[in-house]
Amino acid sequence: MPAANAVSPEAYEHHKATEAARNRARSLAGRDIGELPEIEDHERREGCRLDFKLFCETYHAERFYWGWSADHLLAIERIEQCVLKGGQFALAMARASGKTQLITAAGEWADLYAHRHYVMILGADDKAARKLLRSIRMDYEHNPLLLADFPEVCFPFKAIDGVRQRASGQLYLGEPTEIEITNERIVIPTIPNSPASGSVIEVAGLQSGIRGRFMNRKDGTVIRPDLLLIDDPQTKQSAKSPQQVSDREETIHADCMGLAGPGKTIAALAAVTVIKTDDLADRLLDRKLHPYWRGQRTQLMRSMPKNEELWEQYRLIHERCSETGEMADANAFYAENREAMDEGADPSWPERYDRENGELSATQHAMNLKFRVGPEAFASEYQNQPLTDELEDDLPTREQVLEKCLPTYVRRIVPEWATMLTAGVDIQSDLLFWTVVAWNQQFTGHVVDYGVFPPTKRRQFTRRDLRSTLSRVYAKEHGTTPGREALWYWGLSRLASEVLFNRDKPWRIHGGGEMQIEQLVIDAAYGFSSSTVRKWAAEGGHAGITLPAFGKRYKGKPIEDAKKKPGERVGRGYRITRNQRGTGRFVLFDADFYKTLVMRRFGTAHGAPGSLTLFGDRTSHGLLIDHVFAETRTVYQGPDRSHDEWNLLPSRPDNDWKDTMSHCAVGAAVRGAKLEGEAPKRRRKRTVSLAEMQRRKRAAG
Numbered sequence: 001m002p003a004a005n006a007v008s009p010e011a012y013e014h015h016k017a018t019e020a021a022r023n024r025a026r027s028l029a030g031r032d033i034g035e036l037p038e039i040e041d042h043e044r045r046e047g048c049r050l051d052f053k054l055f056c057e058t059y060h061a062e063r064f065y066w067g068w069s070a071d072h073l074l075a076i077e078r079i080e081q082c083v084l085k086g087g088q089f090a091l092a093m094a095r096a097s098g099k100t101q102l103i104t105a106a107g108e109w110a111d112l113y114a115h116r117h118y119v120m121i122l123g124a125d126d127k128a129a130r131k132l133l134r135s136i137r138m139d140y141e142h143n144p145l146l147l148a149d150f151p152e153v154c155f156p157f158k159a160i161d162g163v164r165q166r167a168s169g170q171l172y173l174g175e176p177t178e179i180e181i182t183n184e185r186i187v188i189p190t191i192p193n194s195p196a197s198g199s200v201i202e203v204a205g206l207q208s209g210i211r212g213r214f215m216n217r218k219d220g221t222v223i224r225p226d227l228l229l230i231d232d233p234q235t236k237q238s239a240k241s242p243q244q245v246s247d248r249e250e251t252i253h254a255d256c257m258g259l260a261g262p263g264k265t266i267a268a269l270a271a272v273t274v275i276k277t278d279d280l281a282d283r284l285l286d287r288k289l290h291p292y293w294r295g296q297r298t299q300l301m302r303s304m305p306k307n308e309e310l311w312e313q314y315r316l317i318h319e320r321c322s323e324t325g326e327m328a329d330a331n332a333f334y335a336e337n338r339e340a341m342d343e344g345a346d347p348s349w350p351e352r353y354d355r356e357n358g359e360l361s362a363t364q365h366a367m368n369l370k371f372r373v374g375p376e377a378f379a380s381e382y383q384n385q386p387l388t389d390e391l392e393d394d395l396p397t398r399e400q401v402l403e404k405c406l407p408t409y410v411r412r413i414v415p416e417w418a419t420m421l422t423a424g425v426d427i428q429s430d431l432l433f434w435t436v437v438a439w440n441q442q443f444t445g446h447v448v449d450y451g452v453f454p455p456t457k458r459r460q461f462t463r464r465d466l467r468s469t470l471s472r473v474y475a476k477e478h479g480t481t482p483g484r485e486a487l488w489y490w491g492l493s494r495l496a497s498e499v500l501f502n503r504d505k506p507w508r509i510h511g512g513g514e515m516q517i518e519q520l521v522i523d524a525a526y527g528f529s530s531s532t533v534r535k536w537a538a539e540g541g542h543a544g545i546t547l548p549a550f551g552k553r554y555k556g557k558p559i560e561d562a563k564k565k566p567g568e569r570v571g572r573g574y575r576i577t578r579n580q581r582g583t584g585r586f587v588l589f590d591a592d593f594y595k596t597l598v599m600r601r602f603g604t605a606h607g608a609p610g611s612l613t614l615f616g617d618r619t620s621h622g623l624l625i626d627h628v629f630a631e632t633r634t635v636y637q638g639p640d641r642s643h644d645e646w647n648l649l650p651s652r653p654d655n656d657w658k659d660t661m662s663h664c665a666v667g668a669a670v671r672g673a674k675l676e677g678e679a680p681k682r683r684r685k686r687t688v689s690l691a692e693m694q695r696r697k698r699a700a701g
Contacts, residue, residue, distance in 0.1 A: 032171040033159040036191070040148035048109075052080045055109050056102070059145050063101050069349035071298035072098065078269060078296075079106045083115050083227060086267040090284040090293040092274055092384035094300040097349065099271040103231040104135050106269070107201050111188065112150050114195035116227040116267070119202070120213065120259060124235045126205035130183050132231060133203040137186055153196055156189040157181075178218055190218060198223075206233050206248050210255040225259040230270035239279035242634045242647040248280050250650040277386040278632055285384070297384040299348055301366050306344035310337055315371050322372075331358040395633065396603035398625050402618040404606055406446070409615045414438045414509045415446050420671050421507055421515050423500050424663025425492070425522040426656045427529045429484075430469035432491050433656035434499065436507070436517065437612075437664040443673045445601055445612040445665075448507065450624065450657055453495040460623055462654050485532045492522070492536045501542065517545065519667035523659065524548035524586065534584050547576070547670070548584075549663055551591030555636070555643060559590050571669050573597075587666060592644045594662040596633065597675075601665075610675075630655035 039045060048055035053076045056064045068076075071093060078089045083106060093099050103121065110116040123129035139146060140157040147154040156177050160166045164181045171177065172191055180187035184204065190197040198217045202225070204210060214224045233252070238244040252270075260266040270293070272281035285295030305311055314337075318330040334341060338360065347362035359365050370378040380386035409415060418438035426433040435450040454473045456466055470491045475481045482490070499505075506514040520542060524533035530548070537546040552559075560570045569576040574589040601612030614621055630653040631646040648655060 031166070031169045032174060033156055033177070034173075036155050036172075037148075037151045039151060045149040049113050050080075050084065052076050052083070052106065052109055056105050059108075059143065059149075060101070060105055060139075063105075064098070066349075066351040069097075069352070071348050072102075074296065074298065075099075075102055075271070082267045082269040083110045086265065088268045088293050090270040090272060090281075090290070090295040092272050092281060092285055092295070092297040094298065094348075094384070095273050095381040097300075097352075099273070100132065100231050103229050103269075103271055104132055104139075107132075107227075107229055108136055108139060108146075110227055111199050111201055112146075112153055112196060114199060117198075118200045118213075118215065118223045118225045119227045119229065120225040120256075121201065121203045121229045121231065122206050122210070122233060122256065123203065123231055124206060124233055124238070126208050128232070129203035129205050129208075133184065133186065133201065136201060137181065140186075152191040152194040153188055156191070187215070206230075206251055210251060210259065213259055214261075224261045224264075225266060226264075228256055228259065228266050228268040230256075230268070230272075232273060233270065234272075234275065234280045236275055239275035239281075240636075242278075242632065242645050245278070245280050245283070246647055246650050249283055252284075253650060274380045274384045274386055276380055278634060281384075282386065299384060300352075300369070300382040301363070302346040302348050303344055305341055305363060305367070307340050310341050311367060314341065314367070318368065318371055327357055331360065331364075334364050335360060395599050398629055401602045401614075401625055401628060402621070404602060404611070404613045405616060405618045405621065406606075406613050407617045409446065409448075409510060409613075411615055412449050412505065412507055413615065414448055414507055414515050416509055416511045417444070418446065418509075418515070420519070420668065420673070421448065421517045422519045422521065422664045422667030422671065423517045424660035424667065425495065425520070426659045426663070427488060427523050427526045427533070428463050428656065429527070430471050430487075431463050431466065432470070432488075432495055433463075433660050434495060435657055435660035435664055436500070437661065437668070438515075439664075439668040439671075439673050441673050442609040443597075443601065443665075443668065443675055444610055445668070447612070447614045447661070449615070450660065451499070453491060453499065463656065485528065488529055488532045489536050492533075493540060496520075496540060496542060519671050520546045521549045521587065521663035521667045521670075522546065523551070523663065525550050534579075534586065537586075538584060547667070548586040549666060550586060550588050551594070551659075551662070552588060553592055553645065554590045558593075559588060572675060574666055574669055576670065587670065589666045591662065592646050594665050595631070595646045595658065596644045597665050598658065598661045599628075599633070602628070624657050626653060627655050627657040628661075630658065 044058060048058055053068070053073070056076075075091055075093060078091055079102065081087060082089055107119045107121055110119050121129065121132050123132055137157070140154050141160070141162065142158075143154070147158060156170060156172070156179050160170065160179070160181070167179045167181045169176075170179050170189070172189070177189035177191065178187065178198065179189040185200060185202040188194075188196045188199040198215075200215055200223065202213060214222055216222055230252070233248060234245070238248060257266060257268065270284055272284060274281045274285070274297075276282070283289055284293050285297055287293075287295055314330060314333055317333050318327075321327045321330045342361065342363050345363040345366075347366055350362045353359040353362050353365035359368065366382070369382060373381070376386070414421065415438055417440055419440050421436060421438050423434060423436045432453040433450075434453065436448045438446045438448050452463075452466070454468045454470065456468050458466070470487045471481045474487060474490060481487070500517055500520065507516065508514055522533050522537065524530045530550075533548045537543060537548050540546065558573070559575055560572060562575070564570050565577065567578060573593040574587055576585055576587050578585055598612065601610055604611040606613060614624075631648055634645050634647070636643055636645065
């Protein structure tokens, strides 16, 4: 007999269904944000639509509380142009001048007014980028004026109340808002009649994988980034590394600028601060290197004070005060002598100075910064004009190299002052680049000839677009193509017999006589070419003068300072040694050292010892000059010495003839040429035939 209070199965199922419906209703009610507040001030909102400066002053007055400097107004103008009309701009501003605040405000302005629908903001790394997005998200959640005037955007963020998990289920009048909040991306809620619905702000570190960013909207459309904002895209560590500079520069140009998709151009603005010469910021700002970025540099001080004596007295007082943290004496000295100390000074932001510590002017603040961080950091990070390394003075410009052309000497003619000829060969996949240089013992040089094998008549080419290659010429002559190693061996043999050691085409001395190549240096570091080059060096008929070469980078002690092994020969920047089996000589050399040597030779005035000149007129060497300037140099000061590093430009241009000239210089060093300060090796006098001696006497009188 059933109990009196027993519940029937049917009643229990009805109870479960009722409770489930009630729970669903409560859940929906909790996730639905309900009606939006009305816009508080339409006039205020519309007044800022096309006025970024007013937007900053209105909705972020607590951040931009000092008066604008001329540099800020320039930045605002560039941001407006970029957001509203497009284009690319790079702008350098002094450290701590509000770049980041302007960048985040620009992202919000573009987003809230739907000027752009997919804003991509890049930082130096992921941590910096996420910090930028968090600032924007906090504005959308907590800025009272933004909430008042942009409720369709900010109210759904406010309703989440900092709990990001609530975003996925959020509803507006029963419909999903599709709002998204992650550490890397926020998606504006989809609200009827809101132009900003579904817009995106996404952030990333510059090295975190930028390609292929897009979002599928609820209506089926696909949007891609249409505005790129770059905030300080480098760190101090990356600025010091040429490889990281090159990698980041390539990422910006190869990855970031293609984010908008095929056939579209992304609007982009980079707000940067220069850290050192030739860092990423310095390169983006270089209008010759990257004209489309239209780089502009601003300075904390447009001109510096003239009275160096008074400022030196102030510096000593400032240093003494800094030890105790009490700056009263320094401030008093400045106040007493302010008129004289300010003479000639022109601060770009008059309101920038530390009132809490008693500073009296922007000029005093700037000079305090200079004393605190040092002249180098001040010049780069606050003036955006890094101090030029004094070593750069010996590096020529393209125009200066072209001025070293000597029409007196045509191709394959050796100057009469030369005492040796050296040749360098650079092996590439399907080509051989070569150069022949005449030298004397003081490292004065003259480029006698250069080219590629197989030869080409084209004056402009890259190694990737030449049709006359080793494999094609070999196949045309033999009907088949051998393996790469056999192809290189054949190419070296043909280059030697047809160009370098061709008895029918001798290297003639200007004024009479002939010379022979004394040293042939062949790059053996390309791919798997080492064994082929060693084999050809031993068997190619010129074993006594051929050296396989391996150029390396030496960051510590110079290569010649390493302990000398039995049988080795050591010279400035090189070491001739043998393999472990004791056979087959080869040369190890400091590639950066010899590239600098070549560039310094080009930078030395014609007629001075150590100058390097070119044959023919200046119209003949456009491509060679491209190779010479295909790299950028950075000078590092290590614990033992300063050393150079040469790295290819991000566009990865050809630099093979610069390499072959370096090989020629190695050959000259091996044959006795000495740099200034080194004792020259005694050389045998060049012999001249009796007939040639008689011809010269007749010519002389």
